[in-house]
Amino acid sequence: MIVSQNWLKECFNFKQNPQELSDGLMMLGIEIESILDNASTYHGFYTGKVLLCEPHPNADSLSVCTVFTGDAESIIICGAPNIAAGQHVIIAKQGAIVPQGGFAIAKRKIRGIESNGMICSKYELNLGEDDGGIWVLPQESPIGISLAEYLGANDIIFEIGITPNRADCLSHIGLSREIACLNNQLNDFTIPAEQLALENYNKRIASTDIPSISIVSEDICNRYMGILIKGITVGDSPDWLKKRLESIGLRPKNSIVDITNYVLMETGQPLHAFDADCVSGNSIIVQTAESGSSFITLDGKERVLDNSMLMICDAEKPIAIAGVMGGQNSEISQSTVNIFIESAYFKPSSIRKTAKILGISSDAAYRFERGVDINMLPHAALRAAQMILDIAGGSMYGDMQDIYPITHISKIIHLRLQKAISIIGIPLTINDIIICMHSIGCKIMNNNSEEVVVECPSWRIDLSQEIDLIEEIARIRNYDSIPSQTEVHFPAERSIQSALSQPALRNIIRKHLVYNGFSEIVTYSFLDKKSASLFTDNPILLANPLGEEFSVMRPSIVPAHIKVISHNIRNGKKTLALFDIGKIFNRKSEKKSGIASLEGYDETEQLMISLTGISGKEHWSEQSKSYDFYDIKGIVEHLCDSLLLDGITIKTDIPLTLPKVILSKNIVSIYAGKKYIGCAGQLEPQYIRSFDCDIPVYAAIIELSTLYQLKQKKQFFKQIHTFPSVNRDIAFVADMHIPAEKIIEIAHSTGIPFLKDIQVFDVFIGKSLGDQKKSIGLSFIFQASDRTLIDQEIQEAINKIVMKVEQQLDCKVRS
Structure with a gap:
């Protein structure tokens, strides 16, 4: 949020400089970012003021100007075509x-005459477009004041x-109230124009011809x-008013929209002004929308509504999406004469859900979804009315209507002294x-x-609750004053359930992949229904999703991972080596293992590793190579070896956990x-292309x-063998469907000890x-630990291997 120091001081006239204020608020948990x-x-x-303007004796396009800045005269060389004596200018x-160029003004000679400054254009000051000339001020402009003061920009x-x-x-x-709290001077805090707003209200014209208000959805509109x-x-x-709004x-x-925005930024209470002549039936009805109905908002977009969305309606139609955005059909225009000002309190969760579903981000929704002060509503409405009467004229008609079906009840909390001492860890008294x-505005009952x-x-x-007040005490007393406790131990008699503890292999896997050049990514545990439907027919729906794209718990890690790949490729990064470790969520199944965090659901962990683009760094001495199937297969084999996993085999079976639509034949x-x-x-390339990704992905x-x-x-x-090894090469002619791994497996099954x-x-x-035949060339390595092998032993071993392979696979040695 952007705020103005001058505006803050209208509520509480603090003395801290900007850095002191930043440090103080930081200790209260509020960060000043810039x-x-x-x-x-x-x-x-x-x-x-330009006193004299004469042609430069050594340059046709330059002028020698004598200028006065309120305290002294000086000579400035100027090249602007519109320069003239008598002008009021910025020097x-x-x-x-200079803001535009970032260079410093210094004394220097120009064609033999010394220049002591610069006469500026709007462009050079970042205040306008380049029109080729200097900025000529009105003749009534004062001389000798700073530009910041002239612009009214002497604010922080x-x-x-x-x-x-x-x-x-x-x-x-x-x-400002928080700054007053920082200074322990809450009694000096004031609300701007509070009395003036009430005085204006007392001057209202008596009338009964005012819109009636009816709240149908009282649980959402309090x-x-x-x-x-x-x-x-x-x-x-x-x-x-313009300058103050522009400053933030x-x-x-x-004028009307600007005033409602001004009051929003001053009070934190969103307001909305309707063209009263567009309110049919002279009535306001607060109710939820009809499912499937549409509504055109102020930004000109047509929104499709559902029956959870709260609307402001008149007797015939909706005229605003409550707390989110107004409608075109009641918008304030230049021809508006009569207006109706709304000040309301809406349930935060309802506004948050509506804004997320419709994809609308507004200052009003931002505040409503976090919660506004229900007691600020009257002042905000009266403050806006007072400003409108002052700026836009008109008169207030009738009483301010206040429909308050669910009265706010202040929270009463019992705060125990010993509880506060035990949690904060510092001595306290009841008086403290x-x-x-x-200091934070609480009333002692x-x-x-x-x-x-x-x-x-x-x-x-x-x-x-009590713990919130204890946190406030720690905040006000200053966290730096609380001694640090460095010797904190997990109770010896307690232990974390094995199902909930971090698996030892997780960080080993993470480190292995990082050391091998992979980058870890972290993706959301939520997914959209369409992406999830490929992996399950019954996804786990979220009761209160952030939006349609995050409406279900993900049943697979794949879609979110591919989205990250696609995002990087679109931004020019095509060579990627990524991995993602995360949880997936499915309906309870006896075949699955994991922690059932809720009855009927399984939470398990997946790892996805991916490769795209060029393998290794490009170099002039060798031709670049793209990642392929053997790279990702090798990565997995290397990972399993490093984890010391026993009995790992790779088969050409169809994977059990993934839908066929995402798999190519090369898997x-x-x-x-x-x-x-x-x-x-x-x-599968077609699946990858659905994410706007046009290069192969190996995973x-x-x-x-x-x-x-x-x-x-x-x-x-x-022990390292001291006796030499012997290599023998054999090529087998086998059917196309027989993998080399099968021949290797049969050869090892012969039990030859020195193979x-x-x-x-x-x-x-x-x-x-x-x-339908192929030749597979294999190199057999023989070595004994206690002797040098002789040819006869090796030949007997080769004959044994060949015979067994020929018998079991119907292969023949290629001649």
Whole structure:
């Protein structure tokens, strides 16, 4: 949120400089993210007058000007075509930094004549477009004042980060109240123009011809107030109002809209002004929408509504989406004469849900969904009415209507002294607690030596229980004054359930992949229904989703992972090595393992590894290679080896946990014994293209909840053999469907003790081999630990392997 120091001081005249204020608010849990001092931006720039303007003797396009800045005369060389004697201008003195170029003004000679500054254009000051000339001020402009003062920009602007629980600080009044709390001077805090607003209300014209208000959905709208003003003239706002709104980043529109925005930023209470002549039947009805109905909002977009959305209606039609955005059919225009001002309290969860579903982000919704002060409604409405009467004219008709079906009941909290001491860890007295409670606006209802009974103020909607008040005491007393406790131990007699503790292998997997050049990503546990429907027919729906794209718990990690890949590719990053470890959620199934966090649901863990683009760094000395199936398969094999997993096999089976639509033919399943633990290979290009991703993606999806249950092999260390090894190469002609792995498996099953390793060195397919045949070249490595092998031993071993392979696979040795 952006706030103005001058505006804050209208509520509480604090003495801290910007940095001191920033440090103080930081200790209260409110962060000032940036400070913009407008006066420092225009330091060294002043209004002045051109006394003389003569042609430069050594340059036709330059002028020698004598200027006066209120305290002295000086010579400035100027090249602007519109420069003339008698003009009031902006002059940059030596040392000033020009906003547009960022360069400093210094004394220098131009064609032999010394220039002592610069006469500025609007463009150079970042105040307008480049029109080729200097900025000529009106003749009545004062001479010798700073540019910041001339612009009314002698203000300091703070950008403040407000946490979601501190909705009371989303206004200048709320933040000023917090600063008064910081200074322990809440009694000096005032609400601007409070008395003036009441005086204007007392001058209203008696009338009964005012819109009637009816609240149908009382559970969503707890209070609704309205004021009728007639005879206004809609026009531009005065300069002071425009400048104040612009200083905090708001664009002025017209006097009525600007006033409602001003009051919003001052009080934190959103208002809405309707063209009263567009309200049919002279009635306001607050009720939910009809499902499937449509409504055109102020931004010109047609919105489809459902029956959970609260609407402001007249006798015939909806005229606003309550707390979110008004409608075109009751918009304030230049021809508006009569207006109806709305000030209301809506249930935060309802506004949040409506805004998220419709995809509307507005200042009003931002505040309503966090909660507003229900007791601020009358003042906000009267403040807006007072400003409208002052700026746009007109008269207030009839009483301010106040429909208040559900009266706000202040929270009463019992705060125990010993409880506060035990949690904060510092000595306290009852008097200390009373002082802290007074400083945040709480009313002391009762107190004794053991506890204080507190009534919380209506603006502090975050205070609901004892622990909240204890946190306030720690905040007010300053966290730095609380001694740190570094020796905190988990109770020895307690233990975390094994099902809830972090699996030991998780960080080992994470470190292994990072050390091998992968980047970890973290994706949401929520998904849209369409993406989830590929993985389950019965997804777990969220009762209160952030939006349609996050409406179900994800049944697979794949879609969110592919979205990250697509996002990176769209931004020019095509070579990626990523992994994601996260939970997936499915309906309860006996076949699945995991923690049933709620009855009927399974929560399990998945790992997805992905490769796209070029393998390795590109280099002039070798041709670049794209990632392929063997890269991702190798990554998985290497991971399983590093985890010491026993009995890992890779098969060409169809993966059990993924829908066929996302799988290409170039994919394999991974097993530990008979347990399926995942798959690896290329994802289906058509599925990938549905995410606007046009390059191949090779991925492995591992069921970590299953993998965590596997036993790890024990490590054994063997002495390095001192006797030489012998290599023999054999090529087998086999059917196309027979994998090399099958031949290797049969060779090892012969039980030859000195057969150490088998490697594939060649695969050949050609007509000379016959139809549907291929040649697989294998290199057999023999080595004994106690002797040098002789040819006879090796030949006998080769004969044994060949015979067994030929018998079981109907293969032949290629001649």
